[in-house]
Amino acid sequence: MNAIQSRQIHIDGVVQGVGFRPFVYSLAQRYALCGWVRNTSAGVDIVVEGPNAALDAFVAALSAEAPPLAKIDAVQVNDMPANGYTDFEIVHSADSPDAFMPISADVSLCDDCLRELRDPSDRRYRYPFINCTNCGPRFTIIKAIPYDRPLTTMADFPMCEDCAREYHDPLDRRFHAQPVACPSCGPQVWLVEGDQAAPLQADQAVRRTVDLLKAGQVVAIKGLGGFHLACDARATEAVRRLRQRKRRFDKPLALMLRDVDAARKLVLINDDEEALLTSRQRPIVLLNTRPEADIAPEVAPGQTTLGIMLPYTPLHVLLFEDQGEDEPLILVMTSGNRSEEPIVTTNEDALSQLGDIADAFLLHDRDIHVRCDDAVVRWAIDAELPIRRSRGYAPYPVQLPLDQPPTLAVGAELKNTFCVTRDRYAFLSHHIGDMENLETLQSFRDGIAHFESLFRIKPRLIAADLHPDYAATRYAIERAQQEGIALRQIQHHHAHIAACLAEHGHPGDRPVIGVAWDGTGYGKDGSMWGGEFMLVDYQSFTRKAHIKSLPLPGGDAAVRRPARAAFAWLLASEIDIPERLSLLKILSEEEQRIIRQQVQIGLNSPLTSSIGRLFDVIAALVGLRHEITYEGQAAIELEGIAWAGDHGAYPLRSAAQIDVRPLLQWVLQDSLDGVPAGLISARFHRGLALLIRDSCLALRLSYGLDEVALSGGVFQNVTLLRQAVSLLREAGFTVYTHRLVPPNDGGLALGQAVIAAAQERADA
Ligand code: ZN
């Protein structure tokens, strides 16, 4: 006879709002077990009673069959005396004041909801806000925890009887789906067009939007984490108008297409990339453009890739319904903001701020509580490479190798994200953006306050960059003073490498070789670093080798105008500059005279060891790009033109101070000799990859280290990344590259947090 046993089970992870309790309920039915399940503010608690074998099967199935959106971090099982339950129940949530748990990111429409959306007999047929426990908005509608409808922006929509029945039925797909709604009780869309008196509603609004887009108009469309500005990507005039009005000149525009087949007509897609495109996160995936792609050249000028995403909300899906098979709609879907400001989230702001950009506005009345831009990824080697980690990914935590004190890390100046940590979790924020205006700074402050309350973190430690002029650093200093919190300022490239190690769960207690290459970061000597080979653990670093510093006359002016930097580097390297060099035509006589002077006496001419700037200089020398309108433009275009295959390498010798003079000479000569820029670019990339390998070999010889971490914005360049990784692996190194957080400054806060905590521990 089987004795009745009892087990108490606690589960940590993303287990709320993802259909976990109904799943547990149905498992209990399957194994004929009694007891209960409930949400706590720290996960899910279960008590089950029954025969031993059934209990074992139940526990095994909990992890093995968990619902798609659940992310289980830990399962604790304890035996306890049986209580004599006679049925299995879902009981009310218990909240304890300090407990916290991860929150789900927003999830794209699931297949079941898609089927209902397309089913004329379903009561949610063509309803733009259909969702269930397996899909829909999460992070962007949550105002506070625990995750429950009254604490979301769905609080304004009381459920109708039909929705309430589904919501309360443990066996329904919509059991406790907080955003559940239908046409009779939920949010609605409407279209604001010109000075038209009565806006079109519901399906009429959607259909009219498609007509406007096809007629070449720009429509602002309210999405999940903010507004998009949309237009027909084949309508050259429309794309041009959108760019002019938005004052966005070259920076590529993302596209949305109906499905993978439609995307294949524009770009090459391998199996891994297809998996990314169709993933629940639905990021923008950067894909290689087909030469014959039928698309306005203004979409992505100077690019060999297109940023593509598939529809991720029911509203998006509706925009692409009923389109012809041979001429499917291709939409530009770029973030709805004015040049560098944060993406717009409210109807009022859309009408006022995007008023002179959009011709019409597809609005709805479900509020966006957290602004969240689309995420951007690339397929790298054997994993995805995040470029921007935002909607669909944030705020899923990165699991850390060590317990962290409650810490706030404020990140960098450009592509800012911040990070809060506690226990073994690092909650890296959504993309905040470039901290160069008050609106972005406000978004940063609001975001921090929201994260601290969502995850119940009261920082005992603040980490910031060393750079005295970063707005985030100033915020950190001020706040640390006001609230009496310990502050640690972390060197930029140290933080990059630590971020890479942390996402791999590296304990950071032994030095590794860090290759930190980016555009710029404040060095310990006050110069601008960015071509660094360092020995790094979490606590400290030593700079072992770097590109020999060169001047940037006019600082930012030389960043905006690669031609200036190139001219200065030739001068500083004492390389003869022939008259016929194309970049001399870009710089006026006067400008050349001033640059000469600046280089000679070092006036207003900061020194830099940045590889990002080296890319700029090479792009200018080959005549590819003399001026940029967005960060990284020259480097991206230089990567884009690089010929595939083995074409040799320019010489870059590893040394404590790496001399780029021979490289500059070669590039100059080849360029003057008419060697194609794509070939020069290929040799340049190869030279850099070999430099990485040779420098790491030299460091291994001296220090016996065989782990290498590659980080910094330069490693968004997959041409370089792939070559460097394969050379390092061939040489027997263990190589860490980014898969969870971006190599650029968007991942920096994670590294700041783990370093600050390690230093704090060491000093304690
Ligand atoms: Zn669904």
Ligand code: ZN
């Ligand atoms: Zn309803």
Ligand code: FE
């Ligand atoms: Fe950086």
